[in-house]
Amino acid sequence: MANESTLRFGAQTDEVTSLLRIVNMVRTGEAVTRPEIGRVTGLGRGVVAQRIDRAVEMGFLEDAEYAPSSGGRAPRTLRFRAERGRLVVCALGGLHIHVGVTDLAGDILAETHRAWDIATGPDETLAAATALIDGLLQADDGTAVWAVVVGLPGPVDFETGRPVAPPIMPGWNGADVRRVFEDRYDAPVWVDNDVNLLAAGERARRRDEAVDLIYCKVGTGIGAGLVSRGRLHRGANGAAGDVGHVRVPGSEHVCRCGKTGCLEAVAGGWALVRDAEAALPEGATGMLGEISASGAELTPEDIARSAERGDPLSISLIQASARHVGEALAALVNMFNPSVIVIGGAIASAGELFLAEVRHRVYELSLPLATRDLVIKTSENDVSEPVRGGVDLAREQLFEVSLPRWFGEGRPTLTAVHGAAAAV
Incomplete structure (x- = not known):
């Protein structure tokens, strides 16, 4: 050229x-x-x-x-010419795999989803994920993949693309996730915490603002993505926003991370399922009792839906979770002073019941100046949120961060984007 x-x-x-x-x-x-x-x-x-x-x-x-x-x-x-390349997003959750393919403008061309337990381990999980991606790409017109973004439900070293001691991902510590996708698709790959993808998606909705934002996901686990003046804030080692493992005073519940009293062990979806299952043999009735009696395994989604429909046990569990989450977020508000907090995830899908309690605790415990212009809202509950967020991250890395390094090649290459180490 x-x-x-x-x-x-x-x-x-x-x-x-x-x-x-x-x-x-x-x-x-x-x-x-x-x-x-x-x-x-x-x-x-x-x-x-x-x-x-x-x-x-x-x-x-x-x-x-x-x-x-x-x-x-x-x-x-x-x-x-957005049609020249494809962006691929693979969002791995605790119990699912969600993948999507878009053009360079971020328009979603295809996506698919399947249930999957992340505890199965990296080899089988990444094989299942790449099989889903391959299926989408085979149905496409053969346009080259320009970038891949992978979201993981645990701490990630963004520079290396490796998970670091993720509590709900046994066998994943240090796994070279980035290399698996680079070898398969011959394209630059970025690996990040799954909540950062959701935070990037919310940032994309506000592209004209240099927004300060917290996205708090309250699902099976709990985590937060931080956006500072329009930029994702990952911290020195990628651990910023790991609010799920903040200690709750007085709690003696053992967390999946091995520590005692973590927020996630009190207010996360798996903790609420634990508490619901403990309450049912003691005579609790209602919708959760009916689900349990049917032989089905309770899920965080069951608790959220049952709360919306008036189930007393579910309501008490959701409100207790929201109260603890609100207290943890209040500490973040005082330190970070965001303009927007977005609450998402399976437990937060209980809607106003959850949100009202979070708002109450945040406003009660935060400084007046820090909450003067603060908006606290639920997410758009868009099933494509992880894909949209991953694409926003990919476009940021390609066109704002690394563009000068690969522009002369006409398309991004591994060596140009990630350096000589990527070619080893």
Whole structure:
């Protein structure tokens, strides 16, 4: 490819810098005609034309329809060629696998889901996940995969893509998850905590804001994703937001992580199932009693649905969970001062019953200044949330973080994005 030696690996000449900016401006819709690009960048007409011709030659941009006329000849718009590549998201939960394929604009082309126990271990789980992805890609038109994002329900070292002592994932500690997907799809891979994917999805809904946001997932386990001024905050080692293992004063319940009194061991979905099963033999009745009597295994979703329908035991469990979660979030509010808290997950799907108690505790225990403009809401409950969040993370890494390193190649490569170590 012409000028490859100049462009590859982020050589920061004025030409490359302006070329990268123009591609991203068209991709994001900031400016989509040649006159608009000239006004925003301050580049001369001839330079803009030259840069655009180069971007078209490289396959990033193409001419599209004409824009509305403002009196003279209508300018032709440009479009980013989002169809050139595919983004793949694999969201692994405690009890499910959810995968999706999108174009480079983030439009979902296909997705699928299956029940799966993450405790099965990395080899079988990743084989099942890649089989689902392969099925979606085989039904596609053969367009190359440009990036893969994997979400895991536990702490992840984002730099290496390896889980670190995940409490509900026996056998996963240090597993080279990234390498499995890189070898299979020959594309850059990013591995992150599953709640960070959900936080990225909420961030994408507010792209015009430099938002400070907490996404708290209260499902089988409990975790939080933090967005600071529009950027995911992972902390020094990827452990930021692991609120599920904050100690609850006075609790003696043993957590799955091996410690005593963790928030998750008191308020997580598995803990509520434990408490429900302990209460039923003591004479508790209602919907949970009927489910148990039928021989079915209780789930966190059963408790949330039963609470919404007025089951007394479920209501008491949901309110107790919300109270403890609200107390933990209040500490985060005082330290982090978010503008938005989004509550999601199976237990939080009880809706206003859960949310009202969380709000009460947060506002009661947080500083007035920290809650003055705070919005606390439930998630959109979109089944595609993990895919949308993973795609937002992929596009951020490709087009905002690593674009200068791989732009000259015409598409992202492992070596360009992750360095020489990726090729070993």
